[in-house]
Amino acid sequence: MTSARDWRGFLFVAPFLLLYSVILIFPLLRGLWLSLNQVDLFGAGHFVGAGNYVRLARDPVFGASLVQTFEVTLMIVPALTVIALALALALNRGGRGAALMRGIFFSSAVLSVTIVTLIWRFMLAPDAGFLGFAAKAFGVEPLPFLSDEHLVLPALAVTTIWWSVGFPMLLFLAGLQQIPEDMYEAAALDNAGRWTTLWRITLPSLRRTVVLVVMLQTAAQLQLFGQSQLLTAGGPSGASRTAVLFLFETAFGRWELGYASAAAEVLFLIILAVTLTQYWATGRATAAQDGR
Amino acid sequence: MAAKVLRNGLGPAGWAGLLAGAAIMLAPLVWTLLLSLKNNAELIGHSEAALRAPYTLQNYAAIIGNSLTLRWLLNSTIVALGTTAGVLILASLAGYGFARLDFPLRKILFVFVLIGLAIPSQAVILPQHQLFSWAHLHNSYPGLILPGLIAPFGVFFMTTYMRGIPRELDEAAMLDGASRWTIFWKIILPLTKPAQSTLAVFTFLGSWNDYWWPLISATRSDMYTLTVGLAAAQMNYAQTSGLGYLMAQAIFASFPIFIVYIIFQKQIVRAMAGTAVR
Numbered sequence: 112m113t114s115a116r117d118w119r120g121f122l123f124v125a126p127f128l129l130l131y132s133v134i135l136i137f138p139l140l141r142g143l144w145l146s147l148n149q150v151d152l153f154g155a156g157h158f159v160g161a162g163n164y165v166r167l168a169r170d171p172v173f174g175a176s177l178v179q180t181f182e183v184t185l186m187i188v189p190a191l192t193v194i195a196l197a198l199a200l201a202l203n204r205g206g207r208g209a210a211l212m213r214g215i216f217f218s219s220a221v222l223s224v225t226i227v228t229l230i231w232r233f234m235l236a237p238d239a240g241f242l243g244f245a246a247k248a249f250g251v252e253p254l255p256f257l258s259d260e261h262l263v264l265p266a267l268a269v270t271t272i273w274w275s276v277g278f279p280m281l282l283f284l285a286g287l288q289q290i291p292e293d294m295y296e297a298a299a300l301d302n303a304g305r306w307t308t309l310w311r312i313t314l315p316s317l318r319r320t321v322v323l324v325v326m327l328q329t330a331a332q333l334q335l336f337g338q339s340q341l342l343t344a345g346g347p348s349g350a351s352r353t354a355v356l357f358l359f360e361t362a363f364g365r366w367e368l369g370y371a372s373a374a375a376e377v378l379f380l381i382i383l384a385v386t387l388t389q390y391w392a393t394g395r396a397t398a399a400q401d402g403r
Numbered sequence: 404m405a406a407k408v409l410r411n412g413l414g415p416a417g418w419a420g421l422l423a424g425a426a427i428m429l430a431p432l433v434w435t436l437l438l439s440l441k442n443n444a445e446l447i448g449h450s451e452a453a454l455r456a457p458y459t460l461q462n463y464a465a466i467i468g469n470s471l472t473l474r475w476l477l478n479s480t481i482v483a484l485g486t487t488a489g490v491l492i493l494a495s496l497a498g499y500g501f502a503r504l505d506f507p508l509r510k511i512l513f514v515f516v517l518i519g520l521a522i523p524s525q526a527v528i529l530p531q532h533q534l535f536s537w538a539h540l541h542n543s544y545p546g547l548i549l550p551g552l553i554a555p556f557g558v559f560f561m562t563t564y565m566r567g568i569p570r571e572l573d574e575a576a577m578l579d580g581a582s583r584w585t586i587f588w589k590i591i592l593p594l595t596k597p598a599q600s601t602l603a604v605f606t607f608l609g610s611w612n613d614y615w616w617p618l619i620s621a622t623r624s625d626m627y628t629l630t631v632g633l634a635a636a637q638m639n640y641a642q643t644s645g646l647g648y649l650m651a652q653a654i655f656a657s658f659p660i661f662i663v664y665i666i667f668q669k670q671i672v673r674a675m676a677g678t679a680v681r
Contacts, residue, residue, distance in 0.1 A: 119504075121506045124496070128515075131516065134550055135553045138531045141533070145530060198424070201420075204413075216428055221661065225614060239448070241431070330523065336615065368533075
């Protein structure tokens, strides 16, 4: 009875929708259009159709940045998921000790990327850094993490894992809280051991949370930017240039707006495809679980 | 019984692993703190001096004496508070409209908002930058705040929360002749306080720590936020001559956010439990 259809309800959603259309939807469409044009800082630009995309496909710098983005994502996401899950399992208990530990493991997540990279640059630097200092104390030659082509991506991954372990840990803790106690009671009555309980009850119940964490983290790491820009400026010799850093350099370093927009669209499609694939995989996994 | 299975799960090895993990988490922060308390001259070429006394507060004194850092702090505060207030207002209004009123195209418009959840910021940043250039909004507070107000998640969150409030409440008010606005303002809004504070904390943290948009929108150093200002300082100090000062800036910039975190810690964890896993 409250719901006589009435256009006045539209007034409540109008302010958000107006801003949303102007600041998000219009730029989304405009970006698509830009990607089909050659635009620089000065001229109005001209239509080149798929030209930017063809150029991207042949650009080894863009190709390398995509490969590096995938590599660093693959280094981060599985490790982060496993570590966060282990922490949640260990810290899902009462008591001050566990609460303090939860606070410690989440604390780095409230820092901005600028501060994280500031801290880690002086952790990783071989001459002035903490790790270099620790290595010398043990009589080992310090590793040049940020200036070696093979070490730089793992170094970015470690920095990122340190920074972002707290949020997935909280998600897993929330997931653990939702598992009904009587499932554990039933397992205890069957004299199931700790490992059996973990494999047969806890992990299957967390399946949806695992997929959620993997989806969110994959989407986030495919957009990795600040660590790469601030820690290494993409170096040495481009070995840590990610796709978003490529986009940033192309747009705001060389002002090739059309070309950068095409790169943005490609990355957008990749993220969308990965997310949809994972979403589809969850649907199947859940269906298989329900149908057994 | 169940309690036993859950709570006795951690042996000495487990606790040792946890403590080692905690040490790894804290070591960078402690190292930063120690560096920030050292005389810059002492640190040149010998950062391990951070482990020895004497310690000094001179780097912090230098920050308080540096008007630019204080200006960045002010900018971050204005931008984060402005963004938070704006998101709360827009998301509450839209959430009420979508959750409890019926108007033409309501369902289609809601799906239209949900599409926004899937758009990564890098897909729109260039045209946004152009748009704000045309509107002459770069290097201004509205320019820094406006993109942060586009929070489809906030609308989704408030809509879901408001749907959970019993319908009988507004029906009774309706019979008393209250207008939609009165119902929203006097009845629904006070009931959404927990959701409001959760959304506020996440929006504030996100805005305070945002790097991407202020990096390209604020090009004048007096309009930098703390994140961007520190990034610029970081580039300048690559040669480590002002290491202690730089680290003091990092500690100084993190301080407000740690306060927010400590105050709202319980809220954050509860919010995750209530919303994210559904």
